Structures are given as structure tokens and as C-alpha cells.
Amino acid sequence: MTNTSRFASSPAVNRAEEVSDLHWPDDPAAIPDWIYTDPRIYELEQRRIFQGRTWNYVALEAELPKPGDYIRSYIGATPIIVARDEHGKIHAFENRCAHRGAEFCKTYRGNTKLFICPYHQWTYDLSGALASVPFRRGVKGVGGMPADFKLEEHNLRGLNVTCRHGVVFASFRDDIESFEDYLGPDMLDQFDTVFDGRPLKLLGVHRNTMPGNWKLYQENLKDPYHATLLHTYLTTFGLFVAGNKTMILTDSKGRHSTLCNARPQGRPENDQSKKEIRSFHAAMKLADPRVLQLIPEKDSPWTSNAITIWPNLILLRQTNILGARQIVPMGANQFMLIWTTFGYADDDAAMEQHRLRQNNIFGPGGFIGIDDNEAIKFVQDGVTHSIPRHGVAPLGQDVEGPEVVITDRAIRSLYRHYREEMGL
Amino acid sequence: MTNTSRFASSPAVNRAEEVSDLHWPDDPAAIPDWIYTDPRIYELEQRRIFQGRTWNYVALEAELPKPGDYIRSYIGATPIIVARDEHGKIHAFENRCAHRGAEFCKTYRGNTKLFICPYHQWTYDLSGALASVPFRRGVKGVGGMPADFKLEEHNLRGLNVTCRHGVVFASFRDDIESFEDYLGPDMLDQFDTVFDGRPLKLLGVHRNTMPGNWKLYQENLKDPYHATLLHTYLTTFGLFVAGNKTMILTDSKGRHSTLCNARPQGRPENDQSKKEIRSFHAAMKLADPRVLQLIPEKDSPWTSNAITIWPNLILLRQTNILGARQIVPMGANQFMLIWTTFGYADDDAAMEQHRLRQNNIFGPGGFIGIDDNEAIKFVQDGVTHSIPRHGVAPLGQDVEGPEVVITDRAIRSLYRHYREEMGL
Amino acid sequence: MTNTSRFASSPAVNRAEEVSDLHWPDDPAAIPDWIYTDPRIYELEQRRIFQGRTWNYVALEAELPKPGDYIRSYIGATPIIVARDEHGKIHAFENRCAHRGAEFCKTYRGNTKLFICPYHQWTYDLSGALASVPFRRGVKGVGGMPADFKLEEHNLRGLNVTCRHGVVFASFRDDIESFEDYLGPDMLDQFDTVFDGRPLKLLGVHRNTMPGNWKLYQENLKDPYHATLLHTYLTTFGLFVAGNKTMILTDSKGRHSTLCNARPQGRPENDQSKKEIRSFHAAMKLADPRVLQLIPEKDSPWTSNAITIWPNLILLRQTNILGARQIVPMGANQFMLIWTTFGYADDDAAMEQHRLRQNNIFGPGGFIGIDDNEAIKFVQDGVTHSIPRHGVAPLGQDVEGPEVVITDRAIRSLYRHYREEMGL
């Protein structure tokens, strides 16, 4: 990275550090409200987590297949650009002009040779390096840049980039372990069940704002308890049922996790666990079952893998849906979700159509997406307006094995890691 | 109340206590701008006043006549539920799930046997007690709640409830005087002129947001000066005129008050005081006077009683209108008003129609409501954007008797009490 | 000014002073992000700059030609009223009632003898002096104002007012140099080229909000670099081109500035500097060139003068357009612009029509206005969401002469002054 002298931390962040009045409760199952509501925590998270030693999802290679292709993206709340240069190499850099700070790129995606900031036309190449500034030598021999002005000292702030099986991750830090070590063997194995190296095909992108703290979304995907209770589409049609064969993995640091579920053939028999599930609609039948039809395509024992990669990525394989959800925090009580849906480049037309049809389950208009989005709003409403205290995640034990489904183990392990990173 | 260990105060509130830079002016008639604009004061008010030793209006019994009936309500900014159990007892508790904090009830009113939080289906009875949690023992003998998990330690946060003559009040504190002692004899007498014990009939509810600090509304109803100047409908038609027989009462602590006015028969003669009143329209006549017609129904000497009960209730009896206005603060510069309008259960159809017709005077579209709502916006605009200083409430003397009408006595007494409660 | 005891500073401002964590970078060309984003800086600017020893533009005399005419205006974020009394004298005072603080005047402009606050009808004359309060002596000899109540102690907060050539400036301070000394000889000369003493005629007013910090607008008009790069209408049609005869003046304190440009006859030849300008469209021709036609009306060597008068005024003479732009800050990241467009009272109908037509260039829908408004949003977006650091304004040298066009000299000199005033 270049001109690091320009990258001093902000007063906001300095002040955010004054959180000495915040005390984490002793009960290991307790989660204090203030991690969802306090703006100082939000500022601190930007620096300690998103700008810290983390690999952040920023793009799929399939979104920028050709040299010159680029997309706008984010790390934490920071707008960035991901671009592929003429040699095919992928770069990522801040979407902030090195001159006066303009967020110069305002298109979702495109193809270009150069990025030109509109204000004063400072011009950057596909690696984010400053290529030229107008009137560098002034006009008629007067004015312009100082004699000692060096273009290379005014590049866009570059990011550390890594790709695996078509997925692009970036970090503000150079001193960080490899992505493979970051995930660890078990998560990497899960990652590779979704991204098995086959070229991907982008099907589309959805975006929505969520009226809640971004961590509530990480929790949601680490929470098998809600999965088997809230979602009629999962419970009634057996996509995720407590009775199914299940596995819950976390990495050694407890920050990443995967929920695996093996859907039985046909409809789940009316087993014991159903009684406890109000969302189970025994009578319900689909007039058009194609939306749930499983077309075998992997030799995985699992029919769904819900992978959370800390801090900003949710990977979901459910039946034949493949999707990446990018978390973009927008303050303590709001975040943006970017739902990138894809298939494999070698899908035939029928399979592509099947994935598109099945996607009715997810997204901001999906049968399951609506449940979760609303539930997260309910929680943020509660912690924002009620008398501050703490919630509890007491289910299961930390020592239990991966097959135990009614557990908050993955949530507790996340917050152990979080407290370390945040110094709380 | 239960699991008090979970009710530690919030960092926001802790930080709100740092108000040492705020100094109340020496002039007893002065009111500093910062009580209307400073977010720290707002936070402190939530804890010291709304969560302090106060009785807060939360419902009319007529809103939940049957067992299982409930309504959403608020104390301060905190969403609560008021419910009537199978034995007819009324309970109030926070609208915040004891599990992860969801604001689980999102309907104005309804009837139920149980409250089920949608996220993980924790289920509460009509008293707010946790009745069941799904998968408490896990599945197939593994997972689930710890062995020592006790339902009764995870009830919804209950409130101290009292009812008088069909009106429901609640408090976060158990160590508080009775409602009757809280009002004191004079205010209680006023309260009973509106609520004489006859069953009430709910006519409807209006809601609006007010772009001002909530205390401005308390002041407005303690301010006979504006009443006789701002409101053409009061002055021109003699509903509230300085020249009328008037009484202004406060309780011994100065926090509650009542403005009583006796409307003369017919139209007020063009007396001395009219000259000073620009809002007086001598020429004005009503094409349809029914809206102001007084149908005698009480042996009270007064035709209007404007009762302010600290901190969140305005009771208004004006001619034949009966209404309760609940104040819900929403930050330093905004609050919600909930206007609950009612009659008596034994009103005949004509009387009910008369009350409904007369209600054109009040509410967010009422002839008088518009005047006040706008005036309060004007004040908030002024104190927010001008150079901070203080306003003055100098009229009258604190020692004067209740018959003196041109006085700010009730406003000054309120703020003496307020400073004590707030430690300012 | 009166009752200054009432004008104590606000807690917000007191707390705003705690900016010890903010450090201005050593590089004289560097400008830190936090001056555009930190709310404490915004509060401090209100007090140190807008309420400090500055002359703030508040009106044109042509907006209030007759006795009793008034307009709403602002100094910093503070709403004020500018009024002409029966003797023709112009007064300015806060738009905040001395009683309870209502912003009582809610019309753009009007004519009146008295200002009556609607809440309790305190009545002020055209100088802002309190003329009367209703029921001062109460009713029937009781209540009302204390015996020692003095009207003259409750006037509206008056401002120090000065006029030059039909332009009205005001200051919260009495201990301030004359407007002429405030501008200094060179700026005064520039001011007088726009306002040569001829009576003005108001053509209209436009208002828009800008999603950026107010200082970015001052910079924009002190930035010849962008002028010659961003604006196709300037570059392609030669209205402002690096190659043109140019002059950049600042006052001795470096807070005010003027950019002068002399447009060549006809279209600028395709000179050297064009190559560097991406916004230059050699091919572009106007189907209707009247919008750019220069009708000679001044003996000035310049065809455009862009004058920035610290802190809230931009004066623009471009071709035959005459305009004043008033800056009204609305928080750290937003401000309002009030574009007042005028001609001379002795313009004939054709000249007035010409000015109106030419005004298509400026304003929130103008060919140039759009460019600048968008550019400023881009910068605020960048400094708000990227990792806080500093921008650079390195062009040119501080010692260079006024003819050097590719320079940030005026920006740097502004911030030297700014740091002194702000104590940063």
C-alpha cells in the first residue's frame, strides 16, 4: 500500500475508543444491547474488524470476467472498486480520489481503461495507480504541481487481494495470514463444496437495507434454533428440520461457521420434534413443487450449507440455490445486504431456469428472506427502545459435538472472538 | 418484577449523566433551551422520570374489556403491552422478548391467550410470564436449554400497575406511593370529575408526531396565557376567556395541574379583556353551532377541565368532549401524541354523535389542535436554530391564588419539581 | 444589543470545544477530512465564525424596497429577519421570540408594521424592539407581568447591520471593523464592479440543499483548477479557460478571494491547454448562442468575476449574469444555498430577458450549477465513507502572482485564516 502517511485514523475512531463505561456481562450466554446500538462500538468495529486482520468478500470473478471490467463494492462501510487489469489481474482500491477525496465512481459495474475523477480529472489506471494529473506543469510555465510532486505518492489506497475458486476477498492489512489459513481446513472444505473451482455464471444481484445492527445477520446464520422454528418453508418441507441429519462447524477461532443439513427424501414424517414447531403446517402442499425440487448436482451428504465467513460474507447453498450475501454496515442500527446469485457456467438452460425459479425462497422478497428480515427488525426495535440490558444465547454446551442442532454454540464462540478483537 | 439482574442501565444513560456543563439560570422565571434540545437530558429523563417514581398513563380499561384483550402502549419511549388476563386482572410488561430482545407485538390491539415471539417462539402468558420455550430439552436428548434454566427467570419485565375509575397507570418502580397519594386530593378530585366511575366507551384513537420536545406539551396545558390568546375558538366563543370564572390548581409538588374554566351562557360580552386578544373575532358566527353546544351532564361548576398528570398524561374535558392524550417522547426534539377519545357507556346515540361531532375541536385536525401543534413546532424551531439562551415564564406570582388566570405559576412549579427529579 | 445576559453559549458549543484529539496535518497543502465531517467542528464554526467577527450577507436592499418590507434570512444556521422600518432604516434581528423562543416569522417575505408572535402575541416593531405584551397588567388587577418587567429588556436579539451599494450585511458582533476594511481595497474594488451603486432589480430566488460541508462551496469558488477542467460550458465556449487572461486575488487575511477571467472574442482557438481538458468538446456548437452572448455593460477588463466573501457569500458576475449565493450551513454534511439573481433597475426589457435567459448557466438546474453541485456531493461522499485522512491542495506557490491560474493558493490562504479563527 502507498502513502500510508495519509492514512491516519479519524478523530471519530479515536473518540470511539472511549468505551470504558461499557461492561460485558459475566454470564457467558449474555450479549449486551450496546453492541447493537452504541455508535462508538460501530466506529471501533470499522477499524478493529473491517479494517483489521480480516479477509472481506468483495466480488465474484464472474462479475468482472474481462480486462477492464470493474464493480463498485465495500469493505465495512468503505466504498471500494474491484477491477481487472489488462493482464487479467484483479485489484481492489478505495473509491476515493487521492486529490480532494471525491467518491469518483458512481456506477454499479462497467468496463474502462482508466478511472477519471470528474472534479479535476486526476486519472488512475486499473490498479488504482495515479496515471496523470492535468496541468501538472501549469500553464505557460507557471502554476501546476510542485516540482517534487510524485504521481506514485498519490495512488488510490490499494487493498490486499486474494482469490479462491472465483471468489475475491480483500483486506486493508498486508500482515495477514493466507485466506486458506484464515478459513481453516473445515471451513475451507465447506467453502469448496460451494465453490468447487468450476467457473461461475452471475444470475443477478439484489440489494436491500436492513433496519438492524449488522451482527444480527451473522447471528441469524449461526442460529439453528430459529432455522427450525421460524421458517415454515424449511420446517414444513423438511429443508431444515431439527430431526434431520445436521452438522454445525466452527473454525478454531470461532469466528466462521457452517450449518449443514441433509434433507430427507420427500416430506419429513410428522416426527416428534414437529410438535414443538408452530411454523410447521402439516396440511400445506405446494401447487407447484418445482421451487423446492432438488436436482442432485453434488456428491455432498448435505442439501444445505449455510456458511458464515467473518466478518462480511454469508454463503448459502440450499437445494440448488447458490448465493453470496455481502454485509455492508451503515451505522449501528442499519446495514445493507448485497445478494449475489449465481450458477455454474456449464449449467444448461433448464438448470439455470431451475435456479432462478428456486431463488423465490431467498432475497428481500423470498419466502425465507422475509421471515429473517422482519425478525431482525423486531430485535433491533426491541434493543433500541426497551430499557438496555442483555439478551441470552444459552442453548447447548460449548463442548458438544457438531451434530447437536439446538445450540447457540456458534453464536457464543463468535462473541468470544469478537471481544478479543474489539478489546471489550 | 423479575430478573432485575438483567436490567442494568445503559451506557447511553451513564454517559447522559455527564451534564456538568449545563447550568440552570438563576432567574426563577427562566427556562434554558438545553432542556428541549440536549440528547443527554432526554436520556436522563427516560431514567429519572419515566423509569422513576412516576405513575404513567398506559390505557383505558375500556380498550381491553374482555379477558385476553391487549393493546400496545408506551412508558416514556419504551414499548409495552397492557393485557387483561383470564381472571380479568390487568398486567403491563415490556414489549421485548426475554430471549434475544425482539419487540414481538406489532399490532395496535387484539385478543389472545399467549404472546408468541416470532423469532424463536418463546411463549408468554397474559401476565408476561414465560410459559414455554421450544426444544427446551433439545432433540434426541442433546442440546436445548441448560439443566438449570428456569422459565420464571426469563419473564417479560413486568410493571407496577394501578387502575382508577377505568384508567390504567403503570410504573417501573414498586417503591412508589399510591396513585391517589401521587395525585393528591385536589388533582384526584379533578380526575374524578372526568372519570366519575361510570363505565367508559372508546370512540377512537388518533396519533400524530410533534416536532418538538415533549415538555413543551406539558407546558402548553399549564399555560392559561396562550389559551386565552392563541385559540380563536376558545376566545371568540367564550370557551376559555380570561374574563371567565377560572381556577388553576397544582398539586403540592407542583408537577400536576388543572386549568378550569366556566363558560358563560351564550356568547361572552365584549368585555375589557377582549381588546387585548387579537384572536378574538367579534364578527364570527358559526353556521352550525352544534359543534360548541353544551349539553349539561355534570354538576361541575366548570365547563372545561384541562388536567396535566405528570409525566405523560393530559386529560381534557371541554364542553362534552372527553379525551386522554398520552405523551410518548421520541428523542429530544420529537414526541408522539396518542389522543384517546371516549364517552360513557350509557351515552345514548344522540350524545355519542354529539361527542363525535364536537371532537372537531381537538386532535391533529382540530380547530384548537392545529393552533397548538403549530405553536409547539415554532418554539422547537426557535430553540433549535437560534443562539442558545433561555426563555421566560414570568407571569403572575407563585403565591397567588388559584383564580388568577394570567400566570405562569404552574409552569414554574413544574420546573422546580423537574430540577429536583433530574438533579439539575 | 440588548439583554446579553440571555445569550449564554450552549452546552453543545461548550462540548464542541473539546477537540483536542483533532490534529491538523503538518503539510501546508493538506486539509483534514474532519473539518467536513465532525459535528463538534460544525458547532465551533457557528460560534467562532458565523457568530464571530464576520460580516455575513443577509439580503439585497432591492428585496425590501419599501418601509415595512421584510425577508427571512440566516446567519450561519440562525434564522433572522431583515426589515426596513418606517424611516427606511434596515434592521436585522433573530427570528426567535424573546418570550418562549418561537420562530415566529414563517414567510419568505412580506410587508408589515409589527411582528406578532402567534403563541402569546408578544409584538415587536420593525427594529425588533418589543412593543407590547398582552395582559401585561393581568386581568381585573391580578396576574400579568411583574411590576419591574421592562419591555426594552425583551427585544429580539438585534444584529449589527451595514449596507453597501444595495447589499446588506450583518454581524452578531459590534466590535468589528467596517465592511470596507473587512473586505480590503482589492476585494472592495471587485465588489464594486458588481455593485457599482446603480439600483438593483430582483429577478428571483432559487434554493437548494447541498449534501456536503459548507466549506466545500467556498473552496469550489476559490479553485480555478476545477473551473477550467470540470465545466464544459466554461471550457468549450471559452468563458473560463486556463489560456485566458486571468487574475486571482485574495485579501490580506486570505479569507476573501476573486477569480477574474477575460473571455476572448468568439470561440477560444484550440490552444495548447485544451489537450489537457477532457471536458473540452471541440465539436460542440450551440443551436441558440444567445445564452452565452456577451452584451457589453461594464468597462471592466474581465468578463467574469467570482468573488468569495467570507464566510457566507459568493458573488458571481459571468457574462451578463449577476448573482449572489448565500451559504446556510445545516450541519456538518449539509448546507442550503440561496441563489439571488438580479439585474439593474435601469435594464431595458431586452436586457432583463437576456439576463433571465443566460441564467440557464447557473443555479440548481444550470449547466454549470449541476456540475458543481454533483462534484461537491462526490467529495462529501468520499470523505464521509472512506478511511479518514486528508486531501491535498498543492497547486502553485503561495508567493506567486495573481496571474497564475493553475493554483490552490486561495484555498490554502483560506485555511490558514480558518485555523487561526478556529484555534485549530
Next chain:
Amino acid sequence: MLTSAHSPTARPLSRAQLRDLCSAIEEFNADYADTLDRGDIEQWPSYFTEDGVYRLIARDNADANLPLSLMSCEGMGMLKDRAYAIAHTEMFAPRYTLHQITQVRVTGFDEGIITARANYVIYETLIDEPTRLLQCGKYRDTFLMGGEKLLLKERNCIYDTVLVPTCIVYPP
């Protein structure tokens, strides 16, 4: 219930009749809105019959069968009294309003009485403030057709915007 589906029509109308009635009501609503949006409130009663009824009703009250109205005028007298109060006696900051009235639908016709509905949205603009949505809702109307001229026998405005921003000055 006021918010339920439309009432059956007594005698079925031909497409052409329906279309003519519909466009007549659209014209009526355009003039009604323009009168209010010009601030010419004292003309507002002229859109009603002598016994005309106007009600402004919060949707939650309507759904709960609670009889309260935010505004309620029974007949020309109360219509005129409200118009006069707004024009001459009520205190409020000056404001611009703009109506958008869409989906006019004739739902019944019988003996010169037309029942119809429409959706409305009202934007309010205060000085130096952004334009905001003041209220959206549904008209539930009964018109009297006198020759070419339509008059409102009853207009019920059922508003979705239950949480009223500050206050409603001009009747929707």
C-alpha cells in the same frame, strides 16, 4: 366496512356509461384538488351538496369499527365553518399542498347516485423544508349527479398514514 371491497352496483352500467362517469369524476377530483392546492379553502364546500358529509378517518379506527373521525362535517354549515376557520382563524405556518388522485373507480350507480372510490396522496411543503408526504389514503365517495354537474353527497377519506405528521390543516 369502509375499507372492504366495493359495493355491488344496483343496475349494471355499460362500458361507455362507466367510462363517462369515471372521466366526469376524474374532472371533478382534478378541480377539487386544484382548489385545495391553491389554498382556496373557502371554495371547498361548493363541491358538496347541501346535506353533504365529509369525514377524515384513520384506517385503524375504520378497521376497528370505531366511529371517531379526525375531521367530520355534517352538512353545508359545518363544511363552511371549517373552511372559514382554516381561512381566517386557525394559526399555522404557510404551506403548499399537492394532491395526486389515482385509480378513480365507479363502483355503483342507482337513481343518479354514484358510488366511487380513488386513492390519494398529499405532499406538503413548508418554508425552507423539504417536501414531505403528508398523508396517503382512499376516497370512498357518493356523488349526486345533477344533469352534467356532480356534487359530493359523502366523501370518506380513509388514511393509511395513521401517525399524522404534526397536523392536517387542509382537508384531504
Next chain:
Amino acid sequence: MLTSAHSPTARPLSRAQLRDLCSAIEEFNADYADTLDRGDIEQWPSYFTEDGVYRLIARDNADANLPLSLMSCEGMGMLKDRAYAIAHTEMFAPRYTLHQITQVRVTGFDEGIITARANYVIYETLIDEPTRLLQCGKYRDTFLMGGEKLLLKERNCIYDTVLVPTCIVYPP
């Protein structure tokens, strides 16, 4: 492309025919919107043909020729499955919605197949929250005319509000 100008009509229509079709579609849209705004979602499929197609498409996906839809129903089965889910199985806070549908324009007519477009805006109101704009966009429709009755063979809703606020429960 779905957001491009309207397709040429096969046989030119007379003004009168156009006007009649247009007002018929306006009536259709008024009823369609009223059904949804009453929350009567289970009636929604009845506005489509047996093979009717419904799609809700983000404008940026449409412009980039990406095939993904936010909602997608191919035929009556999927239409009914979505209606049932909304009515009975999905968890969401109660809400009011209000449609405004404007600029209905018939763009083609051939063999009883009508192509048309319109603009829509939907307002959403949650309990104790201000009314907010949920989504605005364009209908790109194909109607089947069966005698007097119109049914949707295809409704594509192309929405400008790419950044969806929380979620879309009821189909626009």
C-alpha cells in the same frame, strides 16, 4: 430490453379503441391495486391467466440483462403458492400498502393480446411509523382480452428502488 421504448403495435388501433382499452386496463389496475391494498392477497392470482407469469425485477438487473427476479411466478400454481405463503406462513409485521398507478398506456394489440405499460408507486405504513415510499417502478404488461374481461398473461414489474427497504411482502 424491458426498460426500452414500447414495442410497435401489430395493427394500428383507432383512437376510440385505444381509449376503450386504456380505460379497461385502468379499471383492471384499480381493482388489482385495491385487492392488494386491502391485504386480500389470496385474490391476487385471480388477475392472471392459468399460464400467467409474474416477475418483480430490479432495474439494474434488467438493464444488465441479468435474468434474476426478486419474485417470479410461472403459472397459476406458483402464483397461488406465493399468495398462500403470504397469507398463512410468512412472518412479517402487519402493514398497510397503497398503490398509485399512473400513465397507463396501450402499446400494442394483436389477436386479443394487449401489451401495455404503466408507472406504479407503493407506499407502506407500519404501526407507529411514518408512511414511507416502498418502491416505484414500471409495469410492462401483456393482457389477454376474453370478451369484456381482461387477465394478465404477463406482468413484469421493473423497479427503480433497487435498494429495497427491508423487504417486499406483497407483490407490487
Next chain:
Amino acid sequence: MLTSAHSPTARPLSRAQLRDLCSAIEEFNADYADTLDRGDIEQWPSYFTEDGVYRLIARDNADANLPLSLMSCEGMGMLKDRAYAIAHTEMFAPRYTLHQITQVRVTGFDEGIITARANYVIYETLIDEPTRLLQCGKYRDTFLMGGEKLLLKERNCIYDTVLVPTCIVYPP
């Protein structure tokens, strides 16, 4: 005054004529809006006559009889120059706009000159920002009827949204 009540018509029109004119103008406005909302600004001048006049006027200036316009095009030359500038030379972030045009009302007809009015609301959507109300106002139009085809001789847009959010790029 531009915001005052509508001008009297020279010769009274029959209901049918009024209806036909009204629906013709509704079609015109639908196409006008669709052209702008597709971003096809260079087609915009084609909706005007050679001597067509376009003005965008703040309501407070109109009410105060101040002659300034936010945009002003006198004739085809200036219309094309503005269209070209927006399409090729002005710098602004890409945006979606959506018009809603309602209450089209024919207010006069004489010698093939039609005066009409309507209300408009424009929504603007920027990348990764919520849709916002850009402006609402009133069209005050004069159309020239050439056979079947309508063209604008004059369109005055009087906008209520006096406090413009940032800027207006595309003419309303």
C-alpha cells in the same frame, strides 16, 4: 398568475370532445414521461413545437411575480442545447427518475390551441441510495393540435419543492 385558477375556455367543449382531448393529452404525457424516465433526453425536444417554450419555475417566484426560471428554453434551439448538454457535457451521477402525472385537465380550447394542466411528482434514485421525492408540482400547458398529433407550445412546470434537493438534471 401561473398558480391561479384555470382560464376560461373560448368555446365550450362537449363532454365527448373534452374526454377525447383529455385522453390524448394523457397519452402524450405518458410518452413524454417515459422518454425522460428512460434517460432518452435527446428525444425530449421532439415533444415541442419549433417555437416551443419550456420553463421550470419555483412556486414562490411565481407567486411573487418574479420572472426567474430554474430552467428556461425559448424555442427548439434552446431545447436542443439543453438536451445535448445533459446527454453529453454535464457531469452528474447516474440516476433513475420516475414520473407520476395525474389530474390531467383540459381548461381551454380555441383554434386548435389547447390549454391544460396536470400534477406531477418525480422520484429520483441514485446508486445505493433510497428512492427520494425529487420534486412535485403542476404543469401549466399549451398544446398545438396538428391532426392527431399534439405538440407543446408551452409547458410551465410550477414546482412546490422550492428547496431543491441538490439539483435537477432532467427537466420535469
